[in-house]
Amino acid sequence: MVKYPDGTKKVKTNNVRAKSSAANRGMELEKLISAANDYYLMNDIALITKRPTPINVVKIDYAKGAKITNAYFEKQSTTDFNGVYKNRYFDFEAKSTRLKTSFPLNNIYEHQITHLENVIRHGGIAFFIVQFTAFDEYYVLPASDVIAAYRGEGRKSIPYQTFKEKGILVPLKLNPILDYLPAVIKLFNL
Amino acid sequence: MVKYPDGTKKVKTNNVRAKSSAANRGMELEKLISAANDYYLMNDIALITKRPTPINVVKIDYAKGAKITNAYFEKQSTTDFNGVYKNRYFDFEAKSTRLKTSFPLNNIYEHQITHLENVIRHGGIAFFIVQFTAFDEYYVLPASDVIAAYRGEGRKSIPYQTFKEKGILVPLKLNPILDYLPAVIKLFNL
Numbered sequence: 001m002v003k004y005p006d007g008t009k010k011v012k013t014n015n016v017r018a019k020s021s022a023a024n025r026g027m028e029l030e031k032l033i034s035a036a037n038d039y040y041l042m043n044d045i046a047l048i049t050k051r052p053t054p055i056n057v058v059k060i061d062y063a064k065g066a067k068i069t070n071a072y073f074e075k076q077s078t079t080d081f082n083g084v085y086k087n088r089y090f091d092f093e094a095k096s097t098r099l100k101t102s103f104p105l106n107n108i109y110e111h112q113i114t115h116l117e118n119v120i121r122h123g124g125i126a127f128f129i130v131q132f133t134a135f136d137e138y139y140v141l142p143a144s145d146v147i148a149a150y151r152g153e154g155r156k157s158i159p160y161q162t163f164k165e166k167g168i169l170v171p172l173k174l175n176p177i178l179d180y181l182p183a184v185i186k187l188f189n190l
Numbered sequence: 191m192v193k194y195p196d197g198t199k200k201v202k203t204n205n206v207r208a209k210s211s212a213a214n215r216g217m218e219l220e221k222l223i224s225a226a227n228d229y230y231l232m233n234d235i236a237l238i239t240k241r242p243t244p245i246n247v248v249k250i251d252y253a254k255g256a257k258i259t260n261a262y263f264e265k266q267s268t269t270d271f272n273g274v275y276k277n278r279y280f281d282f283e284a285k286s287t288r289l290k291t292s293f294p295l296n297n298i299y300e301h302q303i304t305h306l307e308n309v310i311r312h313g314g315i316a317f318f319i320v321q322f323t324a325f326d327e328y329y330v331l332p333a334s335d336v337i338a339a340y341r342g343e344g345r346k347s348i349p350y351q352t353f354k355e356k357g358i359l360v361p362l363k364l365n366p367i368l369d370y371l372p373a374v375i376k377l378f379n380l
Contacts, residue, residue, distance in 0.1 A: 041308065044311065046312060047305075047308045047309060047311075047312045047314070049268050049305075051241055051242060052241060052242045052243065052244035052245070053242065053245075054242035055242070055243075055245045055247070055258065055261070057245070065262075066262065066263060067260065067261075067262060068245065068258065068260070068261040068262060068263070069259060069260065070257065070258070070259065071245070071257075071258040071261055072255075072256065072257060072258060073256060073258070078239050082272060082273075083279070083312075084279035084281070084309060084312045084313060084314040085312065086312065086313055087277075087278060087279065087312070087313030087314070088277060088278075088279065088313075089273070089274035089277065089278065089279040089280075090279075091274070115237075115239075118231065118237045119237060119274060121234065121237075122236060122237045122274045122275065122276065122277070123274060123276055123277030123278075124237070124274040124277070
């Protein structure tokens with residue numbers, strides 16, 4: 001996904017929510033995942049890193065200390081995150097949706113699906129972390145389910161219900177807020 | 191390593207060289223590795239990808255279609271390449287040197303060494319591919335040897351002889367030219 005730096009988002013306060021849930025308000029999904037990755041690294045649990053956003057550099061001004069003066073964001077041809085947990089290769093993509101009934105696949109690229117198919121073929125652990133912002137819910141879903149929906153006939157989306165049935169809901173905690181690893185371990189019997 | 195796009199390099203022709211060796215003249219190490227990675231992917235052998243060069247974006251002109259007008263290259267805090275081969279996580283860095291007697295460690299960052307230590311601790315396969323341009327030779331060396339030299343006392347370089355003894359020379363071929371995977375498999379008994 002092409003991401004542009006943006007400002008903080010105002011999110012309506014909801015007092016009945018738990019504190020751990022409240023703590024993530026306004027935080028982007030990517031930041032929640034990176035915070036969890038920092039926690040996993042610091043506590044020697046796993047090593048997961050974010051791939052930098054690919055940028056096509058058109059022009060560099062060397063007179064100004066290699067300042068890039070003309071460049072464009074490129075589509076990520078792989079996924080946002082990969083790494084290693086107990087010898088095993090991890091590779092996953094993080095996405096958010098505001099919809100309440102399904103997760104649309106129109107902002108997932110063919111390249112990414114092909115990449116995840118390759119990950120699976122070579123024995124890697126491939127999955128998605130999907131945020132339903134309307135419910136403040138985060139699910140881990142095997143990439144194979146997303147691939148099946150993407151490659152299948154008809155409507156290109158995955159029903160919310162599928163996440164409940166085939167995915168695992170990540171309960172929000174204090175630290176790390178989005179502790180997604182136990183869900184991955186359970187889903188893939190690691 | 192911070193890399194700037196550059197033009198092609200003129201390399202002196204040497205007629206006694208084998209054709210496969212001649213084919214890589216002027217090609218950068220990174221391109222040779224990416225060409226090998228393409229070959230491994232196409233032939234279902236492994237999935238290794240290059241991390242994009244991280245760029246710190248300062249200013250974006252949205253009026254011109256999200257054109258980046260001010261940005262700077264950042265140091266890579268991890269390594270250039272990672273991926274998966276037969277369920278196992280790979281992570282490596284590629285470096286060239288013009289020196290004939292040793293590989294200097296002054297362009298390897300503390301962050302990268304720490305990253306590779308983490309890779310090893312989590313069961314990943316960590317190594318370096320080092321090109322000695324003077325000899326047109328390419329070696330695969332376990333990252334543990336580079337880490338030991340970096341963390342050790344005294345001179346921060348690895349003698350050329352160490353590559354001959356502890357590394358594996360990658361013989362240049364026609365396709366892929368830099369078929370480095372067999373050396374990795376042998377070094378790590380994969």
